[in-house]
Amino acid sequence: MENKISLTIDGKKIETVKGKTVLEVARENNFYIPTLCYHARTGKAGKCRACLVQVEGLMALKESCALPANDGMVINTNTPAILDLRKMIVEMHLSNGEHNCISCERNGNCELQDMAYHCGIERPHFPIEHATMALDESSEGIIRNPNKCIQCGRCVRACNHNVMHEVLDFGWRSGDMRVICDDDKPMGESSCVQCGECAQVCPVGALTFKNAKGIGQHWTLDKTKVICTYCGVGCSIDMYTKDNKYVYSLGTEENWEQQTNKGMLCVKGRFGFDFLNREDRLKTPLIRKNGKLEEASWDEALDLVASKFSDIKAKHGAGALGFFTSARVTNEENYSVMRFARGVVGTNNIDHCARL
Amino acid sequence: MKEEIKIQIEKLMAKYPKKESAIMPALTLVQKANNNNLTKEHVEEIADLIGVSYSRAYGVATYYSMFNIDKSVGKYHLQVDTNIPATLMGAVKIFNHISTKLGIKHGETTPDGLFTLSHVECLASCGTCPVVQVNDKYYELMTIEKVDMLIDSLRKGIMPELPVEYNWGSKCNVLLKNMGVKDSTSIEVYKKNGGYQVLPKALKLKPEEVIAEVKNSMLRGRGGAGFPTGVKWGFIPKDNKKPVYLICNADEGEPGTFKDRQIMAYDPHLLIEGMAISAYALGCSLSFIYIRGEFSWIADILEKAIEEAKADGQLKNLDIIVHQGAGTYICGEETALIESIEGKRGLPRMKPPFPAVEGLYNCPTIVNNVESLASVPFIIDKGADAFKAWGSQGGYGFKLFGVSGAVKKPGVYECPMGISYKELIEMAGGYTGKIKGVIVGGLSVPILTPEELEKNGGLKMDYESCANFGTALGSGGVMVISDEFSIPEIAVRTIKFYNHESCGQCTPCRMGSGMIVHLLDNILKGKGEKGDIEKVLWLCDNIKGKTLCPTGEAYASPIKVMLTKFRKDFESLIK
Numbered sequence: 001m002e003n004k005i006s007l008t009i010d011g012k013k014i015e016t017v018k019g020k021t022v023l024e025v026a027r028e029n030n031f032y033i034p035t036l037c038y039h040a041r042t043g044k045a046g047k048c049r050a051c052l053v054q055v056e057g058l059m060a061l062k063e064s065c066a067l068p069a070n071d072g073m074v075i076n077t078n079t080p081a082i083l084d085l086r087k088m089i090v091e092m093h094l095s096n097g098e099h100n101c102i103s104c105e106r107n108g109n110c111e112l113q114d115m116a117y118h119c120g121i122e123r124p125h126f127p128i129e130h131a132t133m134a135l136d137e138s139s140e141g142i143i144r145n146p147n148k149c150i151q152c153g154r155c156v157r158a159c160n161h162n163v164m165h166e167v168l169d170f171g172w173r174s175g176d177m178r179v180i181c182d183d184d185k186p187m188g189e190s191s192c193v194q195c196g197e198c199a200q201v202c203p204v205g206a207l208t209f210k211n212a213k214g215i216g217q218h219w220t221l222d223k224t225k226v227i228c229t230y231c232g233v234g235c236s237i238d239m240y241t242k243d244n245k246y247v248y249s250l251g252t253e254e255n256w257e258q259q260t261n262k263g264m265l266c267v268k269g270r271f272g273f274d275f276l277n278r279e280d281r282l283k284t285p286l287i288r289k290n291g292k293l294e295e296a297s298w299d300e301a302l303d304l305v306a307s308k309f310s311d312i313k314a315k316h317g318a319g320a321l322g323f324f325t326s327a328r329v330t331n332e333e334n335y336s337v338m339r340f341a342r343g344v345v346g347t348n349n350i351d352h353c354a355r356l
Numbered sequence: 357m358k359e360e361i362k363i364q365i366e367k368l369m370a371k372y373p374k375k376e377s378a379i380m381p382a383l384t385l386v387q388k389a390n391n392n393n394l395t396k397e398h399v400e401e402i403a404d405l406i407g408v409s410y411s412r413a414y415g416v417a418t419y420y421s422m423f424n425i426d427k428s429v430g431k432y433h434l435q436v437d438t439n440i441p442a443t444l445m446g447a448v449k450i451f452n453h454i455s456t457k458l459g460i461k462h463g464e465t466t467p468d469g470l471f472t473l474s475h476v477e478c479l480a481s482c483g484t485c486p487v488v489q490v491n492d493k494y495y496e497l498m499t500i501e502k503v504d505m506l507i508d509s510l511r512k513g514i515m516p517e518l519p520v521e522y523n524w525g526s527k528c529n530v531l532l533k534n535m536g537v538k539d540s541t542s543i544e545v546y547k548k549n550g551g552y553q554v555l556p557k558a559l560k561l562k563p564e565e566v567i568a569e570v571k572n573s574m575l576r577g578r579g580g581a582g583f584p585t586g587v588k589w590g591f592i593p594k595d596n597k598k599p600v601y602l603i604c605n606a607d608e609g610e611p612g613t614f615k616d617r618q619i620m621a622y623d624p625h626l627l628i629e630g631m632a633i634s635a636y637a638l639g640c641s642l643s644f645i646y647i648r649g650e651f652s653w654i655a656d657i658l659e660k661a662i663e664e665a666k667a668d669g670q671l672k673n674l675d676i677i678v679h680q681g682a683g684t685y686i687c688g689e690e691t692a693l694i695e696s697i698e699g700k701r702g703l704p705r706m707k708p709p710f711p712a713v714e715g716l717y718n719c720p721t722i723v724n725n726v727e728s729l730a731s732v733p734f735i736i737d738k739g740a741d742a743f744k745a746w747g748s749q750g751g752y753g754f755k756l757f758g759v760s761g762a763v764k765k766p767g768v769y770e771c772p773m774g775i776s777y778k779e780l781i782e783m784a785g786g787y788t789g790k791i792k793g794v795i796v797g798g799l800s801v802p803i804l805t806p807e808e809l810e811k812n813g814g815l816k817m818d819y820e821s822c823a824n825f826g827t828a829l830g831s832g833g834v835m836v837i838s839d840e841f842s843i844p845e846i847a848v849r850t851i852k853f854y855n856h857e858s859c860g861q862c863t864p865c866r867m868g869s870g871m872i873v874h875l876l877d878n879i880l881k882g883k884g885e886k887g888d889i890e891k892v893l894w895l896c897d898n899i900k901g902k903t904l905c906p907t908g909e910a911y912a913s914p915i916k917v918m919l920t921k922f923r924k925d926f927e928s929l930i931k
Binding site for chain 2: 036175
C-alpha cells in the first residue's frame with residue numbers, strides 16, 4: 001500500500017498512514033505532547049508553542065500540530081530543549097495569570113494543569129505583580145475569568161469558524177491582549193447567543209459554565225452519552241451528572257467527525273436541561289380524572305387516546321381529527337405520524353410546529 | 357458619520373479585491389474627520405458598512421497603536437520618538453521639556469484639549485532625531501528652542517514649517533541619485549535624469565529573463581532578512597492560475613533604519629519603475645505599497661507619483677494601491693503585513709504555506725523591501741554583472757546605510773556592499789565622544805564593542821563579515837552608542853520596544869518580552885536580585901528560535917548579547 005508510511009518517534013518505529021500530522025500519530029501511540037492552542041475541532045494555531053518537536057535534519061523545532069507525518073521522519077518529543085521550552089511556557093502562564101487550581105472549576109480537567117504536572121512545576125519562579133481583572137458574569141450561562149485566560153485563541157476560532165457567531169475576537173495586543181465580545185461589551189450585553197462552544201473548547205478555567213459552578217469537581221461527575229431531545233438534528237451530548245442530577249452538557253468530542261453536531265451544541269442542548277433536576281418534572285403520562293390530572297401508565301394513556309380517536313372518527317368522520325407534529329422529534333417519527341394519519345386514520349389534516 | 361465619509365468608505369471598499377481590506381483606511385479616514393478620535397460607535401458604523409463583525413473591527417482598531425480608540429486625544433498630538441536611536445540623540449530631554457512645559461505626562465491631554473503628549477516607538481527618523489510628530493507632520497532635529505517655537509505656533513493654530521537639512525552621501529549614485537535635486541519627486545525631473553527608460557527595455561524581455569537577471573545579480577532582500585530576491589521570485593508555483601500580487605514593504609520600522617523613506621520621499625518614481633519591472637516579471641497586475649501610517653506624508657508623495665506615472669502611460673498593465681499601516685512594528689514581517697492588507701490584526705502567519713504559494717487573499721504573493729525593488733531598474737539596465745561589480749561574495753551591489761547616534765553627521769549613506777565600517781563612520785563625520793558599543797544592523801542584531809569592531813582587519817558592512825563578527829547586517833541601520841549611555845539603560849529601552857510591539861499571539865514572545873522588561877527594569881532601578889541575570893538569560897535561550905515569527909529571536913539575541921558582553925554593568929546595579 002503506497003499510503004502506508006513509517007516514522008520513528010523517540011526511538012520507536014511506528015507504522016501509520018499518510019495524511020496525519022505528527023501530533024496525531026504521536027497521540028495515537030501514547031506519546032505525550034501537550035497542546036494549549038491546538039484542539040482537534042479548532043485546528044492548528046501555532047500560538048502556544050507547547051507542541052514543538054525536533055525533526056532530525058532540521059535546525060528549528062517544528063509545530064507538531066501542523067507538521068505532516070512523512071515516511072522516514074525521525075521525531076524527538078523530549079529533548080532537553082523541548083523540555084526546557086515546555087517548562088518556560090508553564091512558568092510564563094503561572095507567573096502572569098491567576099492559576100489557583102484548588103477551587104477552580106477545571107481542577108483535574110485542565111490542560112495547563114496537566115502540562116505543569118508533567119513539567120513538575122508547583123509554583124512559578126518568576127512572580128510578576130499584575131492587576132486582577134474583573135470577572136464577567138453578565139451572561140446567563142458562562143463565567144469569563146480573564147485572569148485565567150492563556151490567550152490560546154481556541155474560543156475565538158470556535159466562535160468564528162465552528163459555530164460562526166462571530167462574537168469573540170482578540171482586542172489590543174502584546175500583554176494587553178484579551179478576548180473581547182463584540183466591541184468589548186460584557187458577554188451578557190453582546191450579540192452572544194450562549195451556545196457555549198467557547199467554554200467547551202477552553203483548555204483552562206477562563207470560560208466555565210455557571211450552572212456547574214461549585215457542584216462538583218470533574219472526577220466526581222459521571223458522563224453519559226445521550227441524544228439531544230430538543231430537535232430532529234439528533235446532536236450527541238456528553239451529559240455530566242452528579243448523584244443522578246444533571247450538571248452540564250458538552251457536545252460529544254469522541255469521534256466528533258462522525259456526529260451530526262460535530263461536537264457543537266446550541267443554547268438549548270447546552271443549557272436547556274435544568275428541568276431534569278426539577279421535582280415537578282413530568283415522568284409519566286397524566287390522565288384527567290374527575291377534573292384532576294392523575295399519573296397513568298403509557299398503556300393506559302395510549303389505550304385512552306386510541307379509544308377517543310375511534311369514537312370521534314365513528315361519530316364525526318376522520319376529517320374531524322387532525323395531527324400536529326413537532327420539531328422536537330426526528331424526521332422518521334414525523335413521517336410515521338403522517339403515515340398513521342393518512343393510512344390508518346384516513347385524514348389529511350396534518351401540520352407541523354415548524355410552520356408556525 | 358457623515359454621508360460623504362460613507363461614500364468615501366464605499367469607494368475604498370471597491371478599490372480592493374476584497375472589501376474587508378478597507379477597514380484600516382476607513383478607520384484612518386473617520387479618525388481624521390473626527391479630530392483624531394475614534395469611538396465605539398464609529399467602529400460599529402464602519403463594521404456595518406463593510407459587513408464584518410464588531411469584534412473583528414474593534415480587534416483591528418485596538419491592535420494598531422495609531423487608532424485613538426476611546427482615548428480622547430487633543431487637537432495636536434505631540435508624539436516624541438524615544439526609541440534607541442532617538443534616545444541616543446537626546447529625545448528624552450525633548451520629551452521631558454514638553455512634559456514640564458505643558459504640565460502633562462505620557463498619554464495625558466492639556467485641560468484646554470489642545471495638546472496630548474505621547475512617547476512613541478521609532479519613527480524612522482533616526483538620522484534627524486529628536487523628532488516630534490504632530491498629528492501627521494514630522495518635526496525633525498528638534499532642540500529645546502525649536503520645541504518652544506513649535507508649541508507657541510501651535511497655540512496660535514499654525515502648524516509651522518521648520519525645514520531641516522538631511523545629511524547624506526553616496527559612493528554609488530544609484531538609489532540616492534536624485535537626492536538634493538530640485539523637484540526630484542516629479543516625473544519630468546525623473547525622466548530628465550534617465551528615468552522610465554529601463555521599463556520599456558524590460559518589457560521587451562521575457563519575464564523569466566528578468567527573473568534570471570535579478571537572480572544572477574545575487575541581490576539579497578534589503579529589508580533585513582537578506583533572502584535572495586530572485587530566488588524568492590522563483591517560488592511562485594509554475595502551474596499557478598490565480599492572480600499574483602507584488603507587495604512593496606515600506607513599513608520601515610526597525611529602529612535605526614531610515615533609508616526606504618529617502619527613496620520614497622525623494623525618488624518615488626525609481627520605486628515605481630522598479631515595481632513595474634518586477635510586476636511584469638512576476639505576472640502581477642495589481643500591486644501594493646504597504647507604508648507605515650506615520651509616513652502618511654510620504655504616502656501622499658507616492659500617490660501623486662503613481663497618478664503621474666499612470667497619466668504618462670508608464671503603468672499600462674499595473675495598478676498600485678498605497679495601503680497605510682497604523683503603528684505596528686510587526687507588520688514589517690511579510691505575513692503580518694499581508695494580514696494587515698486583508699483588514700485584519702497584523703499577526704504573523706504560520707509557515708508553510710509561504711506567501712509565494714499562498715499569500716494575500718490566498719494567492720501567490722511576493723513581498724519585497726523598497727530598497728530591493730528600487731535596485732531592480734539598475735540591474736535590468738546595466739546587467740547583473742554591473743551590480744556585482746560592487747561588493748563581493750559576502751554581499752553584492754550598493755546598499756543604503758543609516759547611521760545614527762554618536763556621529764557628527766547622522767544620515768543615510770549609499771555605499772558599495774562590503775565597505776569597511778571605519779569608512780562608513782568617516783562618511784558620517786566620525787564619532788562624537790567615547791564609544792561604548794555599536795549596533796550595526798537595526799535594533800534586532802547583537803551589539804558589538806569598539807574592540808570587536810577592530811578585530812581581523814575590522815568589520816566590513818556585508819552579510820558575511822557581520823555574521824563572522826557575531827552580528828548581522830540586517831537593515832543596515834548603524835547605531836553608535838557613546839559612553840553617555842549605560843548598556844542596562846539601552847537594554848531596558850530595547851526590550852520595552854519589543855514588548856510594546858509583540859503582536860501577542862504566541863506565548864514566549866508576548867509573555868517573555870514582558871517578563872524580561874520586568875526583570876531588567878528591576879535591575880536598572882536597583883531592585884534587582886541575585887539570579888535575575890540568569891533568569892533573563894534562561895528566558896532568552898528558550899525564546900530564541902521557538903516563537904511563531906522571528907520577533908522572539910529579534911530581541912532574545914541582542915538582549916542576551918548585551919547581558920553577556922556588558923555583564924559587569926548589570927551586576928554592578930544588583931546589590
